[in-house]
Amino acid sequence: xxxxxxxxxxxxxxxxxxxxxxxxxxxxxxxxxxxxxxxxxxxxxxxxxxxxxxxxxxxxxxxxxxxxxxxxxxxxxxxxxxxxxxxxxxxxxxx
Amino acid sequence: xxxxxxxxxxxxxxxxxxxxxxxxxxxxxxxxxxxxxxxxxxxxxxxxxxxxxxxxxxxxxxxxxxxxxxxxxxxxxxxxxxxxxxxxxxxxxxxxxxxxxxxxxxxxxxxxxxxxxxxxxxxxxxxxxxxxxxxxxxxxxxxxxxxxxxxxxxxxxxxxxxxxxxxxxxxxxxxxxxxxxxxxxxxxxxxxxxxxxxxxxxxxxxxxxxxxxxxxxxxxxxxxxxxxxxxxxxxxxxxxxxxxxxxxxxxxxxxxxxxxxxxxxxxxxxxxxxxxxxxxxxxxxxxxxxxxxxxxxxxxxxxxxxxxxxxxxxxxxxxxxxxxxxxxxxxxxxxxxxxxxxxxxxxxxxxxxxxxxxxxxxxxxxxxxxxxxxxxxxxxxxxxxxxxxxxxxxxxxxxxxxxxxxxxxxxxxxxxxxxxxxxxxxxxxxxxxxxxxxxxxxxxxxxxxxxxxxxxxxxxxxxxxxxxxxxxxxxxxxxxxxxxxxxxxxx
Numbered sequence: 073x074x075x076x077x078x079x080x081x082x083x084x085x086x087x088x089x090x091x092x093x094x095x096x097x098x099x100x101x102x103x104x105x106x107x108x109x110x111x112x113x114x115x116x117x118x119x120x121x122x123x124x125x126x127x128x129x130x131x132x133x134x135x136x137x138x139x140x141x142x143x144x145x146x147x148x149x150x151x152x153x154x155x156x157x158x159x160x161x162x163x164x165x166x167x
Numbered sequence: 168x169x170x171x172x173x174x175x176x177x178x179x180x181x182x183x184x185x186x187x188x189x190x191x192x193x194x195x196x197x198x199x200x201x202x203x204x205x206x207x208x209x210x211x212x213x214x215x216x217x218x219x220x221x222x223x224x225x226x227x228x229x230x231x232x233x234x235x236x237x238x239x240x241x242x243x244x245x246x247x248x249x250x251x252x253x254x255x256x257x258x259x260x261x262x263x264x265x266x267x268x269x270x271x272x273x274x275x276x277x278x279x280x281x282x283x284x285x286x287x288x289x290x291x292x293x294x295x296x297x298x299x300x301x302x303x304x305x306x307x308x309x310x311x312x313x314x315x316x317x318x319x320x321x322x323x324x325x326x327x328x329x330x331x332x333x334x335x336x337x338x339x340x341x342x343x344x345x346x347x348x349x350x351x352x353x354x355x356x357x358x359x360x361x362x363x364x365x366x367x368x369x370x371x372x373x374x375x376x377x378x379x380x381x382x383x384x385x386x387x388x389x390x391x392x393x394x395x396x397x398x399x400x401x402x403x404x405x406x407x408x409x410x411x412x413x414x415x416x417x418x419x420x421x422x423x424x425x426x427x428x429x430x431x432x433x434x435x436x437x438x439x440x441x442x443x444x445x446x447x448x449x450x451x452x453x454x455x456x457x458x459x460x461x462x463x464x465x466x467x468x469x470x471x472x473x474x475x476x477x478x479x480x481x482x483x484x485x486x487x488x489x490x491x492x493x494x495x496x497x498x499x500x501x502x503x504x505x506x507x508x509x510x511x512x513x514x515x516x517x518x519x520x521x522x523x524x525x526x527x528x529x530x531x532x533x534x535x536x537x538x539x540x541x542x543x544x545x546x547x548x549x550x551x552x553x554x555x556x557x558x559x560x561x562x563x564x565x566x567x568x569x570x571x572x573x574x575x576x577x578x579x580x581x582x583x584x585x586x587x588x589x590x591x592x593x594x595x596x597x598x599x600x601x602x603x604x605x606x607x608x609x610x611x612x613x614x615x616x617x618x619x620x621x622x623x624x625x626x627x628x629x630x631x632x633x634x635x636x637x638x639x640x641x642x643x644x645x646x647x648x649x650x651x652x653x654x655x656x657x658x
Binding site for chain 2: 080083084087099106112116121124125126128130133147150151153165
C-alpha cells in the first residue's frame with residue numbers, strides 16, 4: 073500500500089487539516105484505493121505530449137500595470153473573525 | 168396560481184411584456200411554490216423580501232416599456248456564486264456567516280437584465296459530489312419519485328442539486344449552476360431539466376467560489392432548450408476581471424433555434440457504450456440517434472479512444488486544483504475560526520472542523536499528487552492524458568459537427584445509496600467529465616424514462632464556442648422527445 077496511515081498524517085499536515093488518529097487508517101484505505109484507480113493512466117502513451125494546463129487555447133492578455141481597485145478596508149475585513157479595526161487577527165506568531 | 172408556475176421562461180417573458188400578469192404576481196407564485204416544496208431542501212437561503220422588491224422594480228421597467236432580457240423572471244442561484252450582502256456558503260461549514268461585499272459577474276448580469284433573485288440553491292460542499300449529499304445543510308431531494316415507491320427519497324444529482332431540483336419542482340423558473348465534471352448536466356438529466364455547460368471561457372468565473380479553475384464553468388438550468396439559450400445569452404461574455412474569460416462575441420443563441428438540422432453530422436462515439444449500462448439508457452441513446460436521423464441529420468460513428476482515462480485524469484487534475492484553491496479557507500479572513508495555540512494549529516483545527524469528509528478527501532488527494540516526488544508521476548501525467556482527450560475531440564470534429572451520448576450511466580438513486588465507495592460515486596460523471604477536460608460545451612436534454620418512471624437525459628457535445636449548433640441540435644432533440652411529464656413533488 074503506497075498510502076499508509078503515516079503518509080496520510082504527513083499529507084494532512086501539509087494540507088493543514090487536523091485528522092484524528094482514529095481516522096488515519098480508514099482514510100489511508102480510501103485514498104489508496106483512489107490512487108490505485110488513477111494508476112491506470114500509466115497505460116496511456118504520452119511520450120512527447122505537451123501537458124495541457126489551460127482548457128482553451130488563448131494567449132494571456134496584457135494590461136496596464138495600474139491599481140484599478142481597492143481603498144475600502146472596511147469591506148475587506150467585513151467578514152473577518154475577530155477583526156481589530158482594519159486588521160485581521162491571528163494567534164501570536166513571534167515569541 | 169399554479170398556471171403561472173407551468174409557464175416556460177420564454178412564455179413568462181412574453182406574458183410579462185403583454186401585461187397578462189405582473190412580475191410581482193409571478194414572483195409571489197414562486198414564493199408560494201418555495202414554501203410548498205420546502206421539504207426538497209433545494210434552497211439554502213431564501214431571499215423573498217429581496218425578490219418582491221426586485222419584482223416591483225421590474226414592473227416599473229415593464230410599465231415604462233424598458234424590459235431587460237430577463238425582466239421579472241424569478242431565478243435561483245447556486246450557493247457557490249458570491250452575492251452581495253446575501254449569505255454565501257458553498258454548502259460548507261467553513262464559510263459560516265460569510266456575506267460577500269461584492270457580486271459575482273454572472274449573477275450581476277442576471278440582475279442587470281431584470282432577473283428576480285429567489286435565493287441561494289443547495290449543492291454538494293464546494294461543488295464536490297454527484298448527489299448533493301455532501302452539503303453541510305443536508306441533502307437536496309429530487310422531486311421525482313419511483314413509480315409506486317413514494318417513500319424512497321432520491322438524489323437530484325450534483326453538485327448543482329438544489330438548482331436542478333427547484334427547476335424541476337417549479338420552485339424556480341430558472342437557476343444557475345456550475346459544472347466542473349458534470350455538475351450541471353448530470354443533475355439536469357436526473358431531474359428531467361435542461362442543463363448546459365458552455366465552452367470554458369464563455370462565462371466569467373469571477374466571484375464564483377473556485378473548485379478547479381481550469382474546469383469550472385457557469386451555466387443555466389431551465390425547463391426548455393429555448394429558455395437555456397435565453398439564460399446563456401445573458402450570462403455569457405468577456406469579463407476583464409477573469410483573465411480566462413474569452414474575448415469572443417456573444418451570438419443571439421435563441422436565434423440559433425431554427426428547428427433545422429438537415430445535413431448536420433451527428434457523431435456517435437463508440438467508447439461511450441460502457442459495460443453494465445442499463446438497457447433503458449442504451450435504448451434511449453438508440454432512440455435519440457433515430458430521432459436525429461429522422462430530422463435529417465447524418466449519423467457518423469466516431470472514436471474517442473481515450474474516453475476511459477478521462478475520469479482518472481479528472482480525479483488528479485480537479486483535486487490538485489482544489490487543494491490549491493481551498494488553501495484560502497484558514498479561519499483568518501472569513502467564515503469559521505476554530506482557535507488553536509499556534510497559527511498552524513488554528514489553520515488545522517479550522518479546516519479539520521470546517522471541511523466535510525469528501526472535501527477533506529479531495530484536498531488530501533490533491534496535496535498528495537502535488538507533493539514532492541509525485542508531481543511528475545501523477546499531475547504531469549494527468550495533464551498529458553488531458554491533452555490526448557482534447558485531441559480525440561479535435562479529430563472527431565473532422566467527421567462530425569456534434570456528438571450524441573447518454574448523459575448519465577443511470578437514473579436518480581436513493582439518498583442513502585452509493586455512499587460507501589467514493590469511486591462508485593465518481594462513476595456518475597463518466598459521460599460528462601471529458602467535455603470539462605477538453606473545455607468544450609455540452610448540454611443535457613430530458614429525453615425519456617427508466618423502468619421506474621424516472622427521467623433520463625441525452626447529452627450533446629459540440630465544438631468550442633459553437634453553442635449555437637449545440638442548442639440547435641438540442642432543440643430538435645427536445646421536440647422529438649416531447650418530454651412533458653412533471654415530477655410528483657412539484658409545487
